[in-house]
Amino acid sequence: MRIVLPAGTTETARIEGISAAGAAPTLLAHTPSADVEILEYGRPTGAPVTPVSPTGCPTPAAVTRAVREVVGFEVTVVDAGLAKPTAAPTVDVGAEPGADIRDPIAVPDADAIYDRAYTLGTTFPDSKLVIGETIPGGTTTALGVLTALGESVGVSSSLPDNPLERKRAVVEEALAASGLEAGDCESAPIEAIRAVGDPVQATVFGLLAGALETGTEITLGGGTQMVAIAAALRHAGIEASLTIATTVFVAEKRDGELEAVCDRLDCELRVTDPGFDRRDHVSMARYCAGEAKEGVAMGGALSLVGDEEMDTVRDRFEAICTRLGIDGDDSSGDLTSPTPTDDHGGSLPQEEDSGP
């Protein structure tokens, strides 16, 4: 089994109140680079940050890595617009970091990225793939694309209190800057991504379409960000069967909305519960409290775990948390380098956090 993980960045993450950009833009830019190192090597090796929130909630990359140490899947990371170098090996699809979606064009070369990712998607030898993503700010760009497509659905957040109204206001501004109204990109998903999306979306969408073309069975590992990709696929007129695998943390918070939209998009929804409530560990408690929730293919990875292996995954997750500098028994933690971000780079105790 292989997990393909496009990793990138968008200036959208720096918008005040959406993520922690005002607090630590540099750390934010490094988060996806650190995420893929955690997935590849078990800890950040080149990136100068460790994506753990001040409350002791590590990036979902730590969960995905824990699953990898138990299940042993292969990983192919795709550079889908990283802003900072990473020591993890990546496949290049020529993507640059995305612009702020409030600019007229968010992803100038969206079709070229899509095309290259499509070609890459046709080449994998695997009969089944999980495709994930890591991009801070990604739930806001997901809302942008969904809105441009005319799909009325909310998005998730790595914050316990989802700043959804704030995101809607940003998306409204973004559409206006692109001369668009909600629904104007119906049946034109790449145009939606180009206007108000991000380079990771263009990459995931291309990989998905290419892999489906060659008969590969695909699971999109993620929550509302993957709903945006599924919507893009349907708006492109592609009817192939598709599964979205996410965590109970996302699904419960969306209160049935996720099931409804997956049903509408003709996607199977798989929801996995890693049983973090069975342990007395600060990081697991934070996930149960609604922090981080999903990202870095976490839901997709967990869907590969048999019931009898989940306890071992929790063991590995504890070991990885220790490696990342989290003291599991003490909720104050001893954190090496907190990186507060909205989207699965950890989360913030409050939206307007003014310092790391």
Next chain:
Amino acid sequence: MRIVLPAGTTETARIEGISAAGAAPTLLAHTPSADVEILEYGRPTGAPVTPVSPTGCPTPAAVTRAVREVVGFEVTVVDAGLAKPTAAPTVDVGAEPGADIRDPIAVPDADAIYDRAYTLGTTFPDSKLVIGETIPGGTTTALGVLTALGESVGVSSSLPDNPLERKRAVVEEALAASGLEAGDCESAPIEAIRAVGDPVQATVFGLLAGALETGTEITLGGGTQMVAIAAALRHAGIEASLTIATTVFVAEKRDGELEAVCDRLDCELRVTDPGFDRRDHVSMARYCAGEAKEGVAMGGALSLVGDEEMDTVRDRFEAICTRLGIDGDDSSGDLTSPTPTDDHGGSLPQEEDSGP
């Protein structure tokens, strides 16, 4: 266990009689990109060539992949000057393809590549690493560096009849073009690589020095090309212990010379015999006849195989040969895309082969 594999190219491979450059320069340029795809995915997925010689001898990448399918080591490919894209994920150290060593400067940015590779070498979480290489033309650049360092030693070849005199003539010309004589780069290994080496050498050397600095135990997987790196290390005044792991195909052909030079460089030499003489298979017969011999970390990978697993490695190798289009029972073969190259991209029936 992790194998780190710098992959790159040098214009030196295009010199007539050194490799098959006159016959198929385009295929040659794609060979390392195909090699790393074979290692990562089990077959070329993006590269438009399958490195198999006209006689049915596949690239050593097929052997290394066979070991991987049995032993399960991790792989980190480093882009050390690839000329063509690859669908395998790579870490970037900013290397460009190397120039012909008969130009005044073969690797203009040798120190910058070394520095970046050194940093990368310090970051791996593993306590032991195998470092390999894939670069067509690499035995000629190895002879160049060894000569510039003043180390009197021959080099191997993937050809049954090693065109060593031809290589010596090229190296003589290369040194003259750089204003150097044999031994002029004693204690200045990066200067030797810059003048008459290749970008993969700069990368392997940097990775090696960085990893040794952090206490990692290193095995260099390869033959005479790795002797050049070991010599570079000693000429840099680094005394850490070091192992070179190669195959019986290289070691027997060098008739004791390899042992002698390893002894002089204070390197342990490990020689593995994959027992290819025990099967009636065209590809294994070609290896036994002295084709290909080594490359793509083959010797290093084989050193990880327990005696009781070697038969399974041979099984996997047969399966991979079939996947690469080789009909094992028929020495005429049914080859999809023969790529004649000198250095472990397969080999040629004769040096001056005039067509693919």
